[in-house]
Amino acid sequence: MESVIAYFQDIPSLHRSMILVGGLTFFSLLESGIPMFSREYRKMHHAGINIAFTLTTVVVNFVLAFVMLQSSAWAVAHQFGILQWLPTMPTWLYMITGLLLLDLIGAYFVHWAEHKVKWMWRFHLIHHTDTNVDTTSANRHHPGESVFRLIFTTAGAVIAGADWWIIMMYQSMSAALSQFNHANIKFPVALDNILSWLIVTPSMHRVHHHYVLPYTDSNFGNIFSIWDRIFGTYKWLPQEQIKFGIDTHMKPEEHSDFGRLLKIPFETYRPPTGGKTN
Ligand SMILES: [Zn+2]
Ligand SMILES: [Zn+2]
Structure with a gap:
């Protein structure tokens, strides 16, 4: 356990990049071997846009990492946050509690807010404009979203009182x-069903990418699926009925150009159409 703590306390940037690049490669290979949906789309062009957004996310996270590091160090040094206020517990329990708190406050709740607060949605909807969700969609986030999401995740980490090693592990x-549950892979249904009681599986996250409400506003979970079940935001839709995208921006020219996508948050707000137009 001590070596796990030491590893994540000081995880090299190279290893974090390897998770990103290795995951993309691994799941892309699986997608070409066992695809869930066989679709005709310009895969390289599609991947190009999503990888451009991945790079902007990486840059934002790299530049703002010190904010997170300093905030976590402050919380631990001042014994601030839920984890610090709880009685002393074994390291494994401390770790699991920390991961659950980060997932609830810094991910589930922030994602829920991104769907409910209009200015946040304007940025987050770029993630939802993808009409061909695959493993490259995992980091399709507008740089503006990457900035405020990191700030909110940091606030969540301070409220949780999480140590740096738990944050890096998370x-x-x-x-x-995220690369796994966005992947367009045929995953055994029985295994998916069992796993979905604990973690967010591909079939569960795909429902979140269905193009109309109320499905878009469901399954907000990031790692653990329990929050959606506890707070009543869990929804299910048979996979063959899922249509990826977002009703307000279904025209191909609106979601298949990087520059065009960058401008969406600054355009006039479009209310949900329920799939009636576009
Ligand atoms: Zn979302
Ligand atoms: Zn997604």
Whole structure:
């Protein structure tokens, strides 16, 4: 356990990049071997846009990492935050509690807010404009979203009172799992059903990418699926009925150009159409 703590306390940037690049390569290979949906789309062009957004996310996270590091160090030094206020517990329990708190406050709640608060949605909807969700979609986030999401995640980490090593462990798990649950892979249904009681599986996250409400506003979970079940935001839709995208921006020219996508948050707000137009 001590070596796990030491590893994540000081995880090299190279290893974090390897999770990103290795995961993308691994799941892309699986997608070409066992695809869930066989679709005709310009895969390289699609991947190009999503990888451009991945790079802007990486840059934002790299530049703002010190904010997170300093905030976590402050919380631990001042014994601030839920984890610090709880009685002393074994390291494994401390770790699991920390991961759950980060997932609830810094991910589930922030994602829920991104769907409910209009100015946040304007940025987050770029993630939802993808009409061909695959493993490259995991980091399709507008740079503006990457900035405020990191700030809110940092606030969540301070409220949780999480140590830096737990934050890094969480971020590494989150990166790998996100690539997994966006992947266009045929995953055994029985295994998916069992796993979905604990973690967010591909079939569960795909429902979140269905193009109309109320499905878009469901399954907000990042790593653990329990929050959606506890707070009543869990929804299910048979996979063959899922249509990826977002009703307000279904025209191909609106979601298949990097520059065009960057401008969306600054355009006039479009209310949900329920799929009636576009
Ligand atoms: Zn969302
Ligand atoms: Zn997604």
